[in-house]
Amino acid sequence: MNIGDVAERSGLPAKTIRYYEDIGLVKPLRSANGYRSFRNGDVHKLAFLGRARALGFSIEDCRNLLKLYEDDHRTSAEVKQIAEEHLGRIDRKIAELTEMRATLAHLVDACAGDHRPDCPILADLATTQEEIARANKSG
Amino acid sequence: MNIGDVAERSGLPAKTIRYYEDIGLVKPLRSANGYRSFRNGDVHKLAFLGRARALGFSIEDCRNLLKLYEDDHRTSAEVKQIAEEHLGRIDRKIAELTEMRATLAHLVDACAGDHRPDCPILADLATTQEEIARANKSG
DNA sequence: CCTTGACCTTCCAGTAAGTGGAACCCCTAT
DNA sequence: ATAGGGGTTCCACTTACTGGAAGGTCAAGG
Numbered sequence: 213m214n215i216g217d218v219a220e221r222s223g224l225p226a227k228t229i230r231y232y233e234d235i236g237l238v239k240p241l242r243s244a245n246g247y248r249s250f251r252n253g254d255v256h257k258l259a260f261l262g263r264a265r266a267l268g269f270s271i272e273d274c275r276n277l278l279k280l281y282e283d284d285h286r287t288s289a290e291v292k293q294i295a296e297e298h299l300g301r302i303d304r305k306i307a308e309l310t311e312m313r314a315t316l317a318h319l320v321d322a323c324a325g326d327h328r329p330d331c332p333i334l335a336d337l338a339t340t341q342e343e344i345a346r347a348n349k350s351g
Numbered sequence: 352m353n354i355g356d357v358a359e360r361s362g363l364p365a366k367t368i369r370y371y372e373d374i375g376l377v378k379p380l381r382s383a384n385g386y387r388s389f390r391n392g393d394v395h396k397l398a399f400l401g402r403a404r405a406l407g408f409s410i411e412d413c414r415n416l417l418k419l420y421e422d423d424h425r426t427s428a429e430v431k432q433i434a435e436e437h438l439g440r441i442d443r444k445i446a447e448l449t450e451m452r453a454t455l456a457h458l459v460d461a462c463a464g465d466h467r468p469d470c471p472i473l474a475d476l477a478t479t480q481e482e483i484a485r486a487n488k489s490g
Numbered sequence: 491c492c493t494t495g496a497c498c499t500t501c502c503a504g505t506a507a508g509t510g511g512a513a514c515c516c517c518t519a520t
Numbered sequence: 521a522t523a524g525g526g527g528t529t530c531c532a533c534t535t536a537c538t539g540g541a542a543g544g545t546c547a548a549g550g
Contacts, residue, residue, distance in 0.1 A: 214526075214527075215526095215527075216525095216526065216527080225508090225509085226527090227508075227509060227510085228507085228508065228509090230528090230529095231507075231508060231509090235507090245515085245516060245517085245527080245528095246515080246516085246527080246528060247516085247526090247527055247528080248527085248528090256477070259477075260476050260477055263475070263476045263478070264476050265507090266451075267451050267454060267455055267476075268448070268451045268455075270506080270507090271506075271507065272506095277473070277476065280470075280473065281473050281476070281477065284468060285468070286468050286470075287465065287466045287467065287468065288462050288463050288464055288465055288466075288467055288468065288469060288470035288472075289464045289465055289466065291462065291470045291472050291473055292459060292462045292463075292464035292470070292472065293464075295455060295458060295459050295462070295472050296459055298455065299452065299455050299456060299459055302448055302451055302452045302455065303452065305448055306445060306448050306449065306452065309407070309441055309444055309445050309448070310445065312405075312406050312407045312441055313438065313441045313442065313445065315406060316406055316407075316434060316437065316438050316441065317438060319434060320431060320434045320435055320438055323427050323430065323431045323434070324427050324431075325427055325428045325431035325432075326426065326427055326428055327426045327427075327428065328426065328427055329423060329424070329425050329426065329427065330427060331425075331427035331430045331431070333427075333430050333431065333434050334416070334419065334420050334430055336402070337399050337402045337403050337406075337416065337420070338395070338398075338399055338420065339402070353497075353498075354497090354498075355496090355497065355498080364537090364538085365498090366537075366538060366539085367536085367537065367538090369499095369500095370536075370537060370538090374536090384498080384499095384544085384545060384546085385498080385499060385544080385545085386497090386498055386499080386545080387498085387499090404536090409535080409536090410535075410536065
């Protein structure tokens with residue numbers, strides 16, 4: 213199968229598939245004319261990668277997951293560990309974003325958004341840590 | 352003031368400060384010996400940048416916010432628009448991560464995490480869109 | 491006077507995961 | 521013969537830094 217068909221079936225852009233070959237995630241054969249020739253197993257692998265990437269796994273995680281997937285002697289504990297670590301990273305990221313969101317929403321709420329220059333958003337950004345520390349100490 | 356002091360006061364690594372000069376966010380003077388010489392205004396600007404970055408604003412957003420900050424004829428509407436767009440991006444990112452998290456948590460939960468090879472996580476990743484479509488059609 | 495150590499300088503390379511584009515080859519249909 | 525729609529390689533660019541090498545500057549101590 214040529215790369216265009218594989219792209220359609222796997223849902224990945226042809227560019228991405230070439231990139232995945234570059235970094236050794238898939239190893240398609242080559243036809244006489246130099247075109248990549250993908251077997252069903254390659255397409256399956258690429259779909260696997262697409263799904264793992266959609267769940268936010270890093271390429272390195274994907275590489276390891278793929279290795280486990282193809283290893284009959286794997287243990288589910290190994291897979292679960294990768295997934296749990298990733299879950300932890302997601303949770304930390306969500307927490308970080310949620311905190312940003314809260315601060316930002318508060319500031320946006322306080323901003324009139326009119327023609328005047330006064331702006332609590334800029335006022336907050338201009339507040340240095342020193343000033344915050346001073347305010348905390350005195351308040 | 353030398354870069355080390357500025358780094359300490361602004362909370363930004365010296366490397367980052369040099370990078371910010373590189374991309375034109377700050378323009379410190381130079382001493383006779385070639386060292387960067389920061390004025391109070393530069394330190395203030397860097398603290399502003401650090402705070403904006405901590406809220407997740409992109410460098411380009413920071414550039415624009417800084418411009419508005421220094422523009423007496425700004426309107427708070429301009430600032431608010433940047434902040435609202437950023438808030439939207441944060442919300443979309445949180446939604447994306449939350450969805451990933453739900454799927455992943457479900458899979459992790461279903462995985463025994465023992466010595467056996469059977470693993471619902473891998474099974475899910477190996478599920479192609481075709482198979483999902485087929486399952487949806489038949490189910 | 492020399493050295494040591496903590497500063498500072500520039501420049502180059504690498505990170506994650508692709509994406510865009512140029513220049514060029516291949517195959518089929520008209 | 522040529523037009524189109526594939527495919528190929530290679531290089532550059534993206535974000536926001538970070539690490540490291542090679543070397544200049546300065547104050548203190550022996």
